[in-house]
Amino acid sequence: MRRAHLLKLLLSVVILVITLAVVEYKIGWYSLLTSWQGFSAGTLALLAILSLSSNALRALRIKISFELPAARYPKMFYLSTNHNLLNNLLPMRTGEVAFPVLIKRYFGIGLMSSSSHLLLYRLLDLIALLSIAGILAVWQFNSLAAVGLALITVTGLLLFDRVKRLVVWLLGRFSSPKLTKLAQTLAVLPTRGGHYGAIVLTTYAVWLTKLLAFLGVVMQLSQLTLVQAVTSVAVADLSSILPIHGVAGSGTFEAAFVLAGKFYAIDTSTLLKVAVQLHLFLLLMSFVAFALGWLVANVFCRETSLQAETE
Template sequence: MTDTKQLPPPTSSSKPPHWFSKVWPWLIVLLFVLGVEYWLGWKNILQPWASLSWKQLLIAVVLLLVSYGLRTWRLYDYFPALRPYPVACLRLTLLHNVFNNLLPARTGELSFPMMMKRYFEINYAQSVSALLWFRFLDLHCILAFAIYPLLVVTPLRRLAIPIILLWMLIPPLVYLLRHRVELHFAGKTGRFSALAQQTLFGLPDSMLSFLKSWALTWLNWLVKLLTLAWVLDQFIDGVTWNVLITAVVAGELTSVLPLHAPAGIGTYEAGIIAALLPFLAPAIASSAAINLHLFVLGSALIGGLVGWLLPKPKL
């Protein structure tokens, strides 16, 4: 019988250093900036902005701010405790948006329950559940904008309308069958089960509240996606609105990735480029994607500045 040697337990040296987890996102940003300068040149990429009038840019920025206002309305309508504080509610939405856009790996989402607790004394369970419900509606809406354009360019185009109608039934069915779904997940363990239970906990109390949150979600994304598609169209030629919407949706979908660099740099562009590559040269698609992302980040920063200037609630 041969002796077997027991392997030593792994030491902390086998794990990446603690500082590396904080540095690598910013390293990706640096590599992205340098890579763009090497392959395309920032001067060439930013040149199309010179042909845009300030009126066009102002209208586009205002429309994005309108979408933030619709998002605020959804939050304001969902929580009765926020009714006396509409301005503070807008402040929270604008700051949450800028944190979500700039911080890496979805850490910006943590600002929502923290500010809800700080500003309005709403506990974490309520705010996190509401946020999950809002994100469910957001994802469902964004995917609807992706499904239809993709179907109409395939042999399944005749089924595009029936499929999208079936897709639209998901939120009301979830709401109507929420008690059965809750019973299905009750007592079950696992990450998905816990996520489902917490999301169901965040559903509105009445059908009217549900319809309001759903309608405001659609209004928000209609304004935002159409605005972004129009801005993207300013940087490219010869592309249909179907392609523009698909590209914008692809970029927005990357924002749900669990890991990405600060401000979504690299991943946001990759989503847009992937949708544009069948129709445009790589350099043109890359330049347009970068410029659109700069517009999104710039608008978020303007909204964040406005939110920072707004007064905090006085409870």
């Protein structure tokens, strides 16, 4: 097992080195980095706010999902930014492990319960990303078809609870204690009513702010149309689920962005340049959000401690 992990790590490093070399050969890192000078301070600030808002909304989703007290929100924000950073840096979504561990550390919630909530988040994330990207892309050609896609999405979300109950019933057919425990955990997941609706709406807010930030970067740095940008951004984001990619997602993120753009017969060098810049923005904002989350959590803890001492 250790050997397999070492081989995957070595492969990730190799992919990173190849990506760095290809970018230097095709574009040049100096040319790529200096192109950010075309952004005004106001535009960069707006894109950064949108990106940070996405992280803040993820924390809000945690609060809503687990019905945690608002006073603990700073810790939720720190947890969310920590989890997001690890997901962006570690391969094969191994950063997901941080979520149940941190939830248990900060809020005392069991691993099984937090993992089932994380599964719910990821399923809703996938639906939100695909539906938003699909509706934006289809709207450019046929508004009626876009409305139809929106209605299909709403119908699917309304049927979510029935699908969950079917899964719970199937798991209950087995005599395994572990599967029985899993069925019990899934059964109490909020998949109907106002609680579920609030989670869904927050998920869509997360992705709207994130996609707006990403699309702002892409369309500022290139001549891609909205449809082209949406397609490339959505496919690039989905590349994070691949089993193998370079360190911090390098290589596969760019490859997915380029392959999606090639569907529109766009020049490879143009696509690669934008893909790398978008990836740099994603990583930079992950670090900024994490630093902000750490600062907010520590200031909050300090103020709480001072209040406790004065009382």
